[in-house]
Amino acid sequence: MTKSPVRIDIALALLALLCAGLSLGIGPAQLGASRVLAALIGKGDPVATTIVWQLRLPRALLALLVGAMLGGAGAALQGYLRNPLADPGVLGTSTTAALGAVLALYYGFAALSPLTLPLFAIMGAVAGLMPLLFAARSEGPLALILAGIAIGTAASAGISLALNFAPNPFAAVEIMTWLMGSLADRSMLHVWLVLPCVAVGIGLVLLEGRALDALTLGEEGATALGVDLKRTQTLLLIAVAIGVGGTVAVSGVIGFVGLAVPHLVRPFTDRRPSSLLVPSMLGGAALLAAADAVVRTVPTLEEPRLGVVTALIGVPIFLHQLVRARRQW
Amino acid sequence: MVRLDNLSVTLGGRQVVAGISTELTGGLIGLVGPNGAGKSSLVRAIAGLVPSEGTILIDGKRALPLRERARRIAYLPQGQAVFWPVTVERLVALGRLPHLAPFERPADTDHAAIERALTRTDLLDLRDRSIDELSGGERARVLLARALAVEAPLLLADEPLAALDPAHQIEVMQLLRAEAARGAAVIAVLHDLTLAARWCDRLLLMDKGQLVADGAPREVLTAERIDAVYGVSAFIGEAEGEPLIVPLPHH
Numbered sequence: 001m002t003k004s005p006v007r008i009d010i011a012l013a014l015l016a017l018l019c020a021g022l023s024l025g026i027g028p029a030q031l032g033a034s035r036v037l038a039a040l041i042g043k044g045d046p047v048a049t050t051i052v053w054q055l056r057l058p059r060a061l062l063a064l065l066v067g068a069m070l071g072g073a074g075a076a077l078q079g080y081l082r083n084p085l086a087d088p089g090v091l092g093t094s095t096t097a098a099l100g101a102v103l104a105l106y107y108g109f110a111a112l113s114p115l116t117l118p119l120f121a122i123m124g125a126v127a128g129l130m131p132l133l134f135a136a137r138s139e140g141p142l143a144l145i146l147a148g149i150a151i152g153t154a155a156s157a158g159i160s161l162a163l164n165f166a167p168n169p170f171a172a173v174e175i176m177t178w179l180m181g182s183l184a185d186r187s188m189l190h191v192w193l194v195l196p197c198v199a200v201g202i203g204l205v206l207l208e209g210r211a212l213d214a215l216t217l218g219e220e221g222a223t224a225l226g227v228d229l230k231r232t233q234t235l236l237l238i239a240v241a242i243g244v245g246g247t248v249a250v251s252g253v254i255g256f257v258g259l260a261v262p263h264l265v266r267p268f269t270d271r272r273p274s275s276l277l278v279p280s281m282l283g284g285a286a287l288l289a290a291a292d293a294v295v296r297t298v299p300t301l302e303e304p305r306l307g308v309v310t311a312l313i314g315v316p317i318f319l320h321q322l323v324r325a326r327r328q329w
Numbered sequence: 330m331v332r333l334d335n336l337s338v339t340l341g342g343r344q345v346v347a348g349i350s351t352e353l354t355g356g357l358i359g360l361v362g363p364n365g366a367g368k369s370s371l372v373r374a375i376a377g378l379v380p381s382e383g384t385i386l387i388d389g390k391r392a393l394p395l396r397e398r399a400r401r402i403a404y405l406p407q408g409q410a411v412f413w414p415v416t417v418e419r420l421v422a423l424g425r426l427p428h429l430a431p432f433e434r435p436a437d438t439d440h441a442a443i444e445r446a447l448t449r450t451d452l453l454d455l456r457d458r459s460i461d462e463l464s465g466g467e468r469a470r471v472l473l474a475r476a477l478a479v480e481a482p483l484l485l486a487d488e489p490l491a492a493l494d495p496a497h498q499i500e501v502m503q504l505l506r507a508e509a510a511r512g513a514a515v516i517a518v519l520h521d522l523t524l525a526a527r528w529c530d531r532l533l534l535m536d537k538g539q540l541v542a543d544g545a546p547r548e549v550l551t552a553e554r555i556d557a558v559y560g561v562s563a564f565i566g567e568a569e570g571e572p573l574i575v576p577l578p579h580h
Contacts, residue, residue: 082412207431214426217475218410224376225479226399226427271415271459 008268012282016067019289020060026296027056059183061191063289066183066247067257069198071284072277073240074258076205079212079273080236081141087259088244090145091132091237092152093125094255097248098179099155099162100124105175106162118193118249125245128155132237144233181252181307183292190250201243202281204235209274216273254307257284260314264321287314330354330514331375331402331483336383337538338370345370347538348383353483357509358516359529359546363559366535368518369407372485375516376404387483399427403479405486407518409468414461417471421446421456424478446478450504466497473504484508486517490524502528522563526550526572534558550574 024036031039031048038044039052070088077086088094104110104120128151135147159179166172211232214222223229247254264287265279291309298304331353338346346367353375360368374381377398387393387401403424411420424446425439447453450470455463460471469489476484486505490498498521506528509515519525525532526546534542534549536558542549555563555576564575 079413210426210429210431214423216411216413216415216420217423218406218412220373220378220404220406221410223378223395224399224402224404224406225423226396228395270419271413272419273413 008265008279009282012265012279012286016064016282016286016289019286019293020064023060023063023289023293023296024052024056026293027051054187058186058188058191059292060289062183062186062194062250063292064285065191065194065198066251066254067261067284067286067288068281069201069243069247069284070254070257070288071261071280071282072202072205073244074260074284075262075273075276075280076208076212076236077240077258078262079276080208080215080232081145082215082218084263085259086145087255088240089152089255089258091148091240092128092150092155093148093241093244094248094253095152095155095159096128097121097125097245098253099158100127101178101249101252102159102162102175105178106166106171114187114189115193118190118246121249122197122242122245124155125241125248128245129237129241132241133234141233144237177305178252180305181254181310182295182303182305183251184303186250194246194250197242197246197249201239201246204239205243206277208232208235208239209277212273212277252305252307254288254310256307256311256314257287260318261287264314264317267321330388332384332386333375334384334386336371336374336381336385338367338374338379338381340370340379345538346374346381349535349540350383351533351540351543353514353516355509355512355514356530357506357528358514359525359532360516360518360535361520361522361525361532361550362535362541366558367538368535369487371535372404372487372516372518375483376402376485378404396427399481400479401481401483403476403481403484405473405476405484405489407487407491409465409472409492411460411468411472414459416457416459417452417463417474418443418447418456420460420471421452421474421478424475424480427479442478442480445480446474449477449507450474465492466494466500469493469497469501470504473501477504477508482513484513484515486515488518488520490519490521498524522550522555522574522576523572526574547572 025033029051031051035044035048036052039048073088077088077090078084100123101117101121104117110117131151132144132147135143163172163175211227214225214227219229261283262276262280265283266276269275269279287310291306291313295304295306295309334350336346336349337344349371362368370379373379375385384391422443425435425442428439429435447456450473452470452474455467473489489501493501502524505515505517529546532546532549533540541558542554552563552565562577562579564577566573
């Protein structure tokens with residue numbers, strides 16, 4: 001019963017570390033592996049140390065954290081809603097967090113301090129959570145999805161409104177590019193900001209793993225197995241709002257990871273929702289670290305946006321698997 | 330073991346179970362009655378899935394915490410819904426969840442209970458098969474094994490025979506009987522009156538939310554009662570010493 005998929009966990013963890021390692025070696029400055037390694041262990045020259053510690057390491061760590069949270073949230077929501085189409089966007093959290101960030105950009109608060117924008121995003125996510133918790137009090141997951149879609153739509157409308165009324169074209173472009181997601185120019189400050197959010201999000205998701213397994217038998221089946229569904233729902237909502245809200249705060253909206261990664265790793269698990277959680281986190285971390293390495297190697301004037309590249313990398317793999325396997329979920 | 334005292338269930342402003350009092354001590358107990366009589370609601374109230382008024386005493390205790398209740402009452406829901414294509418063994422293992430704390434690993438007792446459930450339902454050969462590769466009859470057995478794996482003193486089965494062919498119906502009834510013989514109280518919601526009369530030790534007949542008869546199958550299922558409750562005539566005979574009940578349209 002406990003044949004845990006340790007091998008896939010190790011393989012994915014190594015893959016994520018490899019991608020993050022590659023990401024450390026990539027950048028406009030050609031450093032070479034030995035200089036990067038030396039800088040990492042604190043024995044590098046000043047230039048390499050500055051570049052690695054202040055530019056590349058935060059980026060690599062953020063890719064791992066954000067990817068892990070998005071993958072884990074996607075797997076948890078698919079299990080909870082018993083729907084392979086679910087992703088963190090389905091509850092509207094990414095959008096409300098984005099709206100918070102857009103407001104910070106629109107009113108110029110973002111210029112005050114590098115922390116203002118992420119804080120606004122987290123406030124947006126939490127504000128979006130309140131009506132969800134209220135909707136969740138009465139009915140089950142269906143009410144939750146519908147409420148999430150409604151909240152997400154309202155938040156999108158708010159974002160459109162901000163673009164619509166943008167004081168000048170530069171503000172509109174700034175908002176647009178931020179929305180597409182990026183990890184460029186982030187610092188350790190962002191890592192410290194998102195770390196607690198991701199820790200809370202991932203911790204709560206893992207805590208509810210057994211409840212997700214029980215939901216394989218439907219809500220009544222799970223309740224009869226002693227699962228307190230109200231508690232599970234509340235904890236997962238909080239996990240997604242804080243975790244995903246935190247990631248949007250530092251990276252912008254990065255779609256597709258939460259939807260696709262659980263599908264990508266599912267064939268390597270025993271398909272219990274709980275056995276999918278850790279592989280999805282590790283897979284998400286690997287995918288995002290890889291995508292963030294790719295955006296820096298493409299020889300274009302402007303760095304391609306991360307959200308765009310995750311989709312470009314992920315969609316072919318996703319479709320290939322969908323076509324090859326009769327049923328993967 | 331379970332005592333109901335004036336138990337009522339109100340759903341959507343309508344009282345679907347109206348003041349039922351009885352004791353469920355042991356054996357295979359069939360719960361029969363027409364559609365909408367309140368059978369499922371009664372079973373779900375006992376399992377703690379719908380709110381109820383009145384008293385449900387489980388082993389003399391009222392209002393047990395969820396997990397504690399789940400350890401004492403195994404519930405086999407209507408239908409065969411399984412949302413992810415897990416293996417037979419993984420699905421049966423879910424029956425041990427009430428016995429495990431959040432991050433606790435299953436102990437030897439849990440593995441033993443899973444083996445027993447698989448053995449009793451003759452699923453050892455299918456244990457590694459995916460649930461979506463099985464036939465309806467096999468699936469029914471797997472879901473029953475999942476409920477057996479709880480090893481609860483009370484097993485509630487809501488229409489365990491629905492959508493099964495005669496051979497699988499008999500197979501499930503035999504499994505429920507065996508469970509009752511092992512000392513559990515088994516309550517099964519049934520529609521086939523012949524099967525109910527043939528296999529159950531005791532029948533509860535419900536109509537319009539009330540318990541209209543309670544006793545040995547032959548006493549409960551009389552032609553007059555079947556007429557009054559179901560609105561059909563019934564031929565009641567015997568085949569090879571076993572009761573045979575054939576509903577007939579009114580003339």
